[in-house]
Amino acid sequence: MAVSAPVRSLGIDPGSRITGWGVIEHAGNRSRCIDHGRIHLDKGELPARLLRIFTEVGEVIRQYAPEETAIEEVFVNRNVSSALILGQARGAAICALASAGLSVAEYAPAQIKSAVVGSGRAEKQQVQHMIKILLNLPETAPTDASDALAVALCHAHVRATLLKNGEALPGGWGNATVAKATRR
Numbered sequence: 001m002a003v004s005a006p007v008r009s010l011g012i013d014p015g016s017r018i019t020g021w022g023v024i025e026h027a028g029n030r031s032r033c034i035d036h037g038r039i040h041l042d043k044g045e046l047p048a049r050l051l052r053i054f055t056e057v058g059e060v061i062r063q064y065a066p067e068e069t070a071i072e073e074v075f076v077n078r079n080v081s082s083a084l085i086l087g088q089a090r091g092a093a094i095c096a097l098a099s100a101g102l103s104v105a106e107y108a109p110a111q112i113k114s115a116v117v118g119s120g121r122a123e124k125q126q127v128q129h130m131i132k133i134l135l136n137l138p139e140t141a142p143t144d145a146s147d148a149l150a151v152a153l154c155h156a157h158v159r160a161t162l163l164k165n166g167e168a169l170p171g172g173w174g175n176a177t178v179a180k181a182t183r184r
Contacts, residue, residue: 004028007159010066011152012057012097013144014074014090016082017041019053020144023064024135026156033135034064036145046085050092057096069097070105070155072112072147107154112147115154 006027013020022036039056041049074090076083097104110120116130128146131137134153141149 004163007068007156008034008064008066009068009070009152009155010060010064010097010102011148011150011155012069012071012093013147013151014053014071014086014093015041015144016046016049016085016089017043018144019057019089019093020142020146020148021057021060022141022145022149022152023060023066024149024152024156026153026160029160031135031153031156033137033149036141036149038142038144046088050088053089053092054096057093058100061096061100061102066102068105068155068159069102070107070151071097072151073106073108075109105155105158107151107158112150112154115157116150 004027006025008023008025011022011024013022018041019039020036021039023034024031025034026032037060039053041052071090071093074083074087094104107115113122113127114120116122116134117126119126122130124143124147127150128140128143131146131149131153132140135149140146
């Protein structure tokens with residue numbers, strides 16, 4: 001069985017104080033980390049922080065030229081105000097992805113944890129540990145970057161499943177397929 005050509009994916013873990021990003025390449029059942037990092041945001045006004053997310057995600061896109069992107073959905077626990085601010089940070093990242101002409105797959109936190117750890121209720125340390133093992137990293141990535149790599153790896157797993165089921169064609173990963181990937 002021939003291994004498909006590598007696909008480069010960018011995962012984003014949005015945050016209003018720290019936004020994580022991770023770039024992986026995946027082909028067949030193998031994934032490797034290209035790079036990862038964090039966008040540290042000042043404690044300044046929200047509009048300036050959102051602009052920085054937009055600008056720096058744009059720089060990551062230009063530097064690593066991902067073919068596909070994925071982002072974590074907002075999780076609303078108790079603090080609705082925090083969720084709204086997180087949603088705005090997420091929106092700034094999505095705008096950067098869209099302005100580069102990239103489609104965006106969206107995954108729930110439990111879906112990401114399940115794809116990487118095997119349990120949707122996994123702790124952050126478990127996600128970090130599995131990312132280190134699955135991507136053969138020399139050291140554990142910081143939490144936000146590790147979470148972003150987990151988003152990208154979840155996307156790779158969903159993509160591989162869709163390809164196996166004939167729901168996506170190589171090179172044909174369009175909005176219709178992304179919509180199928182995010183259904184629960």
